[in-house]
Amino acid sequence: RKEVEQDPGPFNVPEGATVAFNCTYSNSASQSFFWYRQDCRKEPKLLMSVYSSGNEDGRFTAQLNRASQYISLLIRDSKLSDSATYLCVVGYTGGFKTIFGAGTRLFVKA
Amino acid sequence: DAMVIQNPRYQVTQFGKPVTLSCSQTLNHNVMYWYQQKSSQAPKLLFHYYDKDFNNEADTPDNFQSRRPNTSFCFLDIRSPGLGDAAMYLCATSRDNPSWGALQETQYFGPGTRLLVL
Numbered sequence: 359r360k361e362v363e364q365d366p367g368p369f370n371v372p373e374g375a376t377v378a379f380n381c382t383y384s385n386s387a388s389q390s391f392f393w394y395r396q397d398c399r400k401e402p403k404l405l406m407s408v409y410s411s412g413n414e415d416g417r418f419t420a421q422l423n424r425a426s427q428y429i430s431l432l433i434r435d436s437k438l439s440d441s442a443t444y445l446c447v448v449g450y451t452g453g454f455k456t457i458f459g460a461g462t463r464l465f466v467k468a
Numbered sequence: 469d470a471m472v473i474q475n476p477r478y479q480v481t482q483f484g485k486p487v488t489l490s491c492s493q494t495l496n497h498n499v500m501y502w503y504q505q506k507s508s509q510a511p512k513l514l515f516h517y518y519d520k521d522f523n524n525e526a527d528t529p530d531n532f533q534s535r536r537p538n539t540s541f542c543f544l545d546i547r548s549p550g551l552g553d554a555a556m557y558l559c560a561t562s563r564d565n566p567s568w569g570a571l572q573e574t575q576y577f578g579p580g581t582r583l584l585v586l
Contacts, residue, residue: 362510392574401558401577402511445510454499454518454562455525456575458510 359384361457362448368463375436379462381446382428390449391422393431395442396461402445406431436466471495472578474559480584481549489544489581491559500542501575502534503558511558517542518564549585556580 364381371377383391391408406413408420408429419432429446446459472493481487491500498519503511515524517536531553533545546553560575 399556401580402575403577404574407574454501454516454523454564456501456513458503458512460508460510 362459364446364459364462370465372467376434379431383448388448391429392447394445397442438466441466472576474578474581478582482586484548487546489557491542492540493561497561497563499562501560502544505556551585554585556582
């Protein structure tokens with residue numbers, strides 16, 4: 359079993375749709391959680407850090423469920439520019455070990 | 469602008485010919501990372517430096533080495549590249565703030581170096 363697993367993609371949605379991604383992690387020692395966005399052939403860029411209380415940034419909402427060891431990302435009112443790969447990232451206690459999920463590809467269509 | 473710079477952006481090498489990839493940062497971050505990312509796969513952490521303290525991932529092949537001569541620069545050396553080493557190599561940096569306890573800070577990535585092995 360992979361340490362960080364994400365929904366298999368791709369997700370194909372029309373503009374304006376709401377789409378949700380899930381990510382599960384296996385190590386309960388995980389302390390830090392992030393969503394990164396990666397465009398084709400580009401570097402990952404931080405989308406959101408995920409806090410225990412959940413957090414929202416405009417159209418994006420992230421949730422953390424420690425008991426079930428999963429993280430979610432909700433995108434409302436999808437835009438064409440949201441088309442990208444979304445990477446779930448988990449950081450571990452006591453060091454800088456960082457595990458990336460394989461990513462979920464999102465295609466937003468006009 | 470403060471940033472993470474990687475050179476070269478594209479590198480072609482021959483099977484078995486040593487190659488060095490470089491990364492520099494103007495963010496003054498004390499942690500630097502090297503990742504390998506193959507097509508349609510997750511970035512895989514190879515190693516990181518916390519200041520001058522080198523931390524190798526257990527499954528990183530010995531073929532991969534790294535140097536960090538100062539805060540700003542970090543190098544990835546591939547001693548004998550094989551065909552399976554063709555990938556995007558990403559450098560990233562982050563701060564460490566002891567007051568945050570175990571929490572990690574955001575990583576800032578460079579644009580990557582795409583390595584092709586012939």
